[in-house]
Amino acid sequence: MSDFSQHFKKNLQSWENRTPVHIESRFYDNEKFKSTKYSLNDIERSILQDVSNKSMLHLQCHFGQDTLSLANLGAIATGVDFSPSAIKAAKELSDEINVPCRFLESNVLELNLDEEFDIVFSSYGAIGWLPDLNKWGEVIAKHLKKGGTFLLVEIHPFVSLFEGQDYFFDKDMNIEKEKGSYTDGGENIDSEFYWWNHSLTEIFVALESNGLKLQSFEEYNYTPYHVKGMVEREPGKYVLKDRKQQNLPYIFSLKATKK
Numbered sequence: 001m002s003d004f005s006q007h008f009k010k011n012l013q014s015w016e017n018r019t020p021v022h023i024e025s026r027f028y029d030n031e032k033f034k035s036t037k038y039s040l041n042d043i044e045r046s047i048l049q050d051v052s053n054k055s056m057l058h059l060q061c062h063f064g065q066d067t068l069s070l071a072n073l074g075a076i077a078t079g080v081d082f083s084p085s086a087i088k089a090a091k092e093l094s095d096e097i098n099v100p101c102r103f104l105e106s107n108v109l110e111l112n113l114d115e116e117f118d119i120v121f122s123s124y125g126a127i128g129w130l131p132d133l134n135k136w137g138e139v140i141a142k143h144l145k146k147g148g149t150f151l152l153v154e155i156h157p158f159v160s161l162f163e164g165q166d167y168f169f170d171k172d173m174n175i176e177k178e179k180g181s182y183t184d185g186g187e188n189i190d191s192e193f194y195w196w197n198h199s200l201t202e203i204f205v206a207l208e209s210n211g212l213k214l215q216s217f218e219e220y221n222y223t224p225y226h227v228k229g230m231v232e233r234e235p236g237k238y239v240l241k242d243r244k245q246q247n248l249p250y251i252f253s254l255k256a257t258k259k
């Protein structure tokens with residue numbers, strides 16, 4: 001892998017700035033989470049089915065809401081993220097709601113746990129932070145049991161076009177600047193970060209070439225998150241406010257198994 005250490009450093013700083021804002025945001029509604037112990041959406045929930053007693057590795061777990069939701073459903077869950085503040089907050093949340101869960105700090109592309117899981121899971125806004133999807137596929141394969149399942153629910157790469165970006169990967173892409181984050185709050189934080197677009201082909205190739213076989217792929221014409229600039233078309237289904245065309249792909253889900 002090329003040396004992306006400066007890129008990761010910049011991205012990590014961006015996440016260290018965002019995480020405290022996210023914990024306090026209405027978007028993540030952590031108070032509600034503490035009482036429901038549940039933050040998953042129907043998309044991932046229906047694909048995951050019964051997770052009880054399954055060993056699960058959650059990549060890029062942020063401050064742990066989804067990992068803890070899985071643990072609360074009976075999974076033996078491990079969440080990984082490179083942000084020290086996110087991992088610290090996740091551990092505190094686990095203690096506070098009394099749901100045991102393991103949280104580890106690591107760059108996902110350097111993860112090497114010497115353990116194999118029944119399920120590896122990652123979702124919503126994860127792979128754009130990764131410059132090398134082949135390495136990502138290798139990490140997933142390495143941490144899956146034979147026959148184990150990888151589930152990815154992600155922002156559809158088509159969305160980058162709405163934002164005036166390219167569709168295909170560009171390793172030399174420029175740094176992005178953002179005021180605030182995708183949640184409410186933190187309007188004054190300046191975020192500078194690198195983001196890499198990954199085409200669907202690139203995602204499929206990364207998994208296939210590391211020994212994963214695609215089992216299902218679905219596209220959704222809404223996002224379950226109320227991100228800035230979106231309106232609720234149906235309960236719990238959000239689309240961009242100012243687009244003439246509303247029947248566009250916002251999210252995709254993918255399930256693959258290790259051969």
Ligand SMILES: C[S@@+](CC[C@H](N)C(=O)[O-])C[C@H]1O[C@@H](n2cnc3c(N)ncnc32)[C@H](O)[C@@H]1O
Pocket residue numbers: 008011015060061062063064065066080081082083086106107108109123124125126129130
């Ligand atoms: C948009 S969040 C994931 C969202 C998650 N589905 C949620 O809502 O909780 C992206 C996460 O990726 C993490 N991240 C970014 N680059 C990473 C890397 N190279 N290794 C590990 N974690 C990374 C960030 O710290 C952040 O917690």
